Amino acid sequence: MSGPPTTTAVPTGWRARVDPRPAFVRLRDSGIPIVQIVVAATGSYAFAHYGLGHPAPLLAATVTVGSLGLVRDARPRRVLETVLGMLVGILVAELLLILTGTGWWQLALALGATLVVARLLSAQPGFAIAAAIQSLIVMVIPATAPFLRLVDGIIGGVAALLVTALIPRNPLRDALREGRALFAAVDSASGALIQALRRGDRLRAERGLEKARALQPLLDEWRASLESGLAIAKISPFLRRQRFELARQDRIREATDLATRNLRVVARRVVYLCDDGVSRPVSADVLAEISRAASFVSDSLDDLSFEPPARAALVAVAGRLDPAELLPGASLGDQNLIAAMRPLVVDLLTATGMPAADARAAVPRI
Known part of the structure; x- marks a missing residue:
């Protein structure tokens, strides 16, 4: 999976200053x-x-x-x-x-x-x-x-x-926008880490860690919108139909909050490993599979029908997360990286609605 570039163009000049959008x-x-x-x-x-x-x-x-x-x-x-x-x-x-x-x-x-x-x-x-x-x-x-x-x-x-x-404000629209923004940022951070593993690029790994650390403000904005929306929906007769979706999004947010913390753990291990400049295609492929499954979780914010595909994709990758089998004879650092991906997958599984006990059981015992 090819991730986004490590740098993005920043608009400058008079057009940026007078942009009415x-x-x-x-x-x-x-x-x-x-x-x-x-x-x-x-x-x-x-x-x-x-x-x-x-x-x-x-x-x-x-x-x-x-x-x-x-x-x-x-x-x-x-x-x-x-x-x-x-x-x-x-x-x-x-x-x-x-x-x-x-x-x-x-x-x-x-x-x-x-x-x-x-x-x-x-x-x-x-x-x-x-x-x-x-x-x-x-x-x-x-x-x-x-x-x-x-x-x-x-x-x-x-x-x-x-x-x-x-005359309630539309909390679901704001929550959807902020949830999508968070998952887009997660995808960007994961993409940088995947490229770093494929190339053995420490600078790219550090960029991925920086992006992962920048996720918290997006989570805070999403949480504030959901808390506000749920509070308004309790008293507004016009938002009754949105209560379920707001509660479902809040459940996804709670699990994603834990997932982003584990993504930062993964990112720190990637930075450490990439210091030797060696390519790690197996670890990159596993993280790419997790990233693709996370994109299904993002799609489920708009459409509940995406939860089963997201769960199936995560269960498939979860069953492979045995460091000794996936990387036989590898160094302890490489195996620890795979081990760090296990709680990340568990948290994403709970974001799809799977009970926490079942999510933990989907990962092989080590």
Whole structure:
């Protein structure tokens, strides 16, 4: 199996600086969040102004914008925590406004008290900042009646939670994109290691190890999207059909997380072995078979029917992973490389849905 080149072209010049595609991708990914913010802010403002007669329900709109945001992680718990932080800031400022009135030192007192209370209530820095911003708004902008803005804040918070459930973002699309990105990176790292084994190329092996070490951020992004999607799917009636797929992807992610750790172990052994410059075609072929099977696991993210072929391919290679039989008379280092591939295959088998005990049994005892 021929892997990707060790280096890739990086676009430079004026075309790279004015390329509009990243901007359009960013806009596409923010489409639903923009709709959520517009609907929630407009709806909460209209309800407070026309329904309850509040003259200027600014906080009804700002709470929705601040709590929803354009961030990828829009799980209801995060939205609720941000809303509560804002309400804490509004409440503290309203109480101090009644007790001390307005002025520069009252503003400083309200800001300090809000930050102290918020830090006591939550370990999240964003909670305290959200509270402080709303506290400043309350202290600076006058109101016609006490606690009117607290009611506006509650209305905005309820609106934010409602649109999270009723106009949900598409978590499955984001999770699929990030899962594919991870497996593409795994394939790239494996390809570099396979070429290194075929050529006895230490530099290429080091490049493969570098790529394997760079997989963790991709895993973290995938995990965050899946956790957010599963949380939203629990409360959204429109995402019920996605719950199974999100849970299945999360199972694949957990197993792939372990597999990438074992891939790093394999990569370190390849670097060590390639120091002698000797070609190792048998080990390269075995790793190539594992890489091809991993591509079936990647395909199964979109289509469940790819899980059986992925499992069959991995079982076939797992049955051969006896270092003494595969490399009779080889050095201990070469046999240890094959041994390091065994847990990698076991983890990929569990990613296909095979029970862990059956996956371990598929590998011959040594």
